[in-house]
Amino acid sequence: MKSKPLNMMTALAAGLAMSAGAVAADPDATLVINGEIPIVTRTEAPAHLEGALDEIRSGWTFRTKETQALQMDDFENPGMGPAEEAMTVWETADGTEGKSCADCHGAVEDGMKGVRAVYPKWVESAGEVRSIEQMINECRTTRMGAEEWQYIGSEMVNMTALISSVSRGMPMNVAIDGPAAETWAKGKEIYYTRFGQLDLSCANCHEENFDNYIRADHLSMGMTNGFPTYRLKNTKLNAVHDRFKGCIRDTRGVPFGVGSPEFVALELYVASRGNGLSVEGPSVRN
Ligand code: HEC
Numbered sequence: 001m002k003s004k005p006l007n008m009m010t011a012l013a014a015g016l017a018m019s020a021g022a023v024a025a026d027p028d029a030t031l032v033i034n035g036e037i038p039i040v041t042r043t044e045a046p047a048h049l050e051g052a053l054d055e056i057r058s059g060w061t062f063r064t065k066e067t068q069a070l071q072m073d074d075f076e077n078p079g080m081g082p083a084e085e086a087m088t089v090w091e092t093a094d095g096t097e098g099k100s101c102a103d104c105h106g107a108v109e110d111g112m113k114g115v116r117a118v119y120p121k122w123v124e125s126a127g128e129v130r131s132i133e134q135m136i137n138e139c140r141t142t143r144m145g146a147e148e149w150q151y152i153g154s155e156m157v158n159m160t161a162l163i164s165s166v167s168r169g170m171p172m173n174v175a176i177d178g179p180a181a182e183t184w185a186k187g188k189e190i191y192y193t194r195f196g197q198l199d200l201s202c203a204n205c206h207e208e209n210f211d212n213y214i215r216a217d218h219l220s221m222g223m224t225n226g227f228p229t230y231r232l233k234n235t236k237l238n239a240v241h242d243r244f245k246g247c248i249r250d251t252r253g254v255p256f257g258v259g260s261p262e263f264v265a266l267e268l269y270v271a272s273r274g275n276g277l278s279v280e281g282p283s284v285r286n
């Protein structure tokens, strides 16, 4: 074991015993989607993680063989059905302007290629760092005259799955400098802040204890390159802020709101920890 969990006592008290696992997945397995999209699931950590991590690993490398296999073929990937449903939405006019996403952005595989890899990002016209969800809702309200979608609702998550799917295989590459630097620093601070009755930070679990087990869960590095993720546990696509919320709840803490500036900042910081891993979404996880 690399390092002992810092909060072994509180964790134990809460029944969150961490241990080295028994049924670890093959860490050297490689992921190629549909036999044609090679995915980088392990690579050198970005420079800003010096002293924290040498290598970064996608959550895929921590899952069982069976779960891993579901992501190798789009016909097996239960996250692809919802993404295909969003294709119809992409092409259908909505709102008072009578416009569809396709009217302005063209074919999704052209207009949205590479977008997932660079978000969250500084958006000049908005004067702030924005998530893909925020961009979509702005298009819906100000450009289409349509209703906003719920931030972690199914229309939104299906659409982000579609948008993500056309960037699969491209390296995550969010910018952390320039006008994004301040938001990134805020996200970093949140990442290392301890939450809840268990007094645990994201780093306590995902940086210091990845590869250990917490209850039955094989702890990953908590990367976001696979989002949205289809979870076998709740049998639906899950948005990244939904996952952040769940992780803070697990510490018995009170999460920030989905779509809040805090979660967008955290999303930027966590995405930057995965810079260099391939976009995988929609991925399959436990
Ligand atoms: C009337 C034209 C129009 C429509 C319709 C429209 N968009 Fe947009 N969209 C834009 C423009 C213009 C931008 C660039 C905004 C900016 O950078 O400030 C944009 C930006 C985006 C971005 C960020 C892309 C990037 O490269 O940073 C996403 C994602 C997006 N739109 C998704 C959608 C989706 C999904 C729909 C349909 C629900 C949609 N848009 C409908 C015009 C439109």
Ligand code: HEC
Pocket (backbone or CB within 6 Å): 016, 058, 059, 060, 191, 200, 201, 202, 203, 204, 205, 206, 214, 217, 218, 219, 220, 221, 222, 223, 224, 226, 229, 243, 244, 247, 248, 250, 251, 266, 270, 285
């Ligand atoms: C008590 C330990 C714990 C803490 C603290 C915690 N997580 Fe998690 N997290 C988990 C577990 C368990 C999972 C599911 C297994 C896995 O992927 O690691 C998970 C999964 C994730 C995933 C999904 C990874 C994937 O590949 O799909 C992300 C992203 C994530 N956590 C981010 C965070 C962030 C950000 C924080 C801090 C706000 C945080 N976690 C705090 C335990 C924790």
